Amino acid sequence: MPNPFAIQTSEKDGLSIITLEGFVDAHTAPQFENAIQSEIEAGRNRVIVNCEKLNYISSAGLGVFMSFIEEVREIGGDIKICGLTPKVKHTFEILGFQDIFEMLDDQPTAVQRFNAS
Amino acid sequence: MSSVERKFTLQVPSSTENLALIREFVTSVGAQAGLDESGVAQLELAVDEACANVIEHAYGHDTTKEVMVRAVFDDESLRISVIDEGRGFDPNKVQQETVEQLVHERKSGGLGIRLIKTLMDEVSYEIVPGQKNELHMTKRIKK
Numbered sequence: 192m193p194n195p196f197a198i199q200t201s202e203k204d205g206l207s208i209i210t211l212e213g214f215v216d217a218h219t220a221p222q223f224e225n226a227i228q229s230e231i232e233a234g235r236n237r238v239i240v241n242c243e244k245l246n247y248i249s250s251a252g253l254g255v256f257m258s259f260i261e262e263v264r265e266i267g268g269d270i271k272i273c274g275l276t277p278k279v280k281h282t283f284e285i286l287g288f289q290d291i292f293e294m295l296d297d298q299p300t301a302v303q304r305f306n307a308s
Numbered sequence: 309m310s311s312v313e314r315k316f317t318l319q320v321p322s323s324t325e326n327l328a329l330i331r332e333f334v335t336s337v338g339a340q341a342g343l344d345e346s347g348v349a350q351l352e353l354a355v356d357e358a359c360a361n362v363i364e365h366a367y368g369h370d371t372t373k374e375v376m377v378r379a380v381f382d383d384e385s386l387r388i389s390v391i392d393e394g395r396g397f398d399p400n401k402v403q404q405e406t407v408e409q410l411v412h413e414r415k416s417g418g419l420g421i422r423l424i425k426t427l428m429d430e431v432s433y434e435i436v437p438g439q440k441n442e443l444h445m446t447k448r449i450k451k
Contacts, residue, residue, distance in 0.1 A: 216324070216331075217324040218323075218324035224416075247331070247352075249356045250360075250417075250419035251360060254415070254417055254419060257414075257415065257416060258414050259414075260411055261412060281346075282423075285423065286422070287407050291411060
C-alpha cells in the first residue's frame, strides 16, 4: 500500500506551514481544503505547502490550490509550494501551475521568499 | 504476428475511498504491460481522474453503484476502459477553460478531462446515459 495520507499545520515566523504526506486525491483533498480554509479564516494568509513527503496528487488536490490562490493574493498573502518530488512536480507542470504558483526546492527557501517579499 | 492479449478487471463500490485501490490495480497492470516508470505514473493519474469523475458526477457519490476498470494489453498497447451505469455526459461537449480562467473563477474542478487527454495516447467515449458509459483510453507501449 502507498503511504497513507496525512496533513499537519504549524506556524513558523508568522507563516503557516501545511505539510502534506502520502496522496492527495478526490478522497483526501477535502481535508487539505479544510486546512487551507482554516488558515485563511484565522487571518493567516501567508501559506507554505510542504510537499516533500507527498508522493501523489490528482486534479482534486490541484484544484484546492487553484480555488484559493486569488482570494489569498487579494488580501496580500500567497500560497507557495515547496519540496515537490519529480513525479508530483510533473503533474503540476502538465497544467502549467508553474506560471501561477511559486514552487521552491525546500521549506527554508520558501520561507526566505516570503521574508524577501 | 499478433501477440497474446492479457485481460484484467477490477470492480469496486463507487466511493472515493477506493481510488487508492484502483491506482494500485492500474500501476500493477501498467508495469506488467511493460510501461516505463513515467508511463505507469501517467496511466495511474489518468485512470484516477476518470474514476473520480464517475464516482462524483456519474453516480453522485452513490456507494451502492459500482465502477469497473477493464485493462487489456498486448505487446503494442494497453487499453483501459472505465465503465459505469450512471448519468453519462460527453466530455467533448464540456467547455475547456484555461487554468488561468479557472483560477480567476476560483473553481476547483475542470482539470480531470484535460489531464486524461494529455496523459493518454487515445481517448474515446461510448455513452448511453443511465445504461452504460464507457471511457476508453489507450497507452502505447514503447519498446
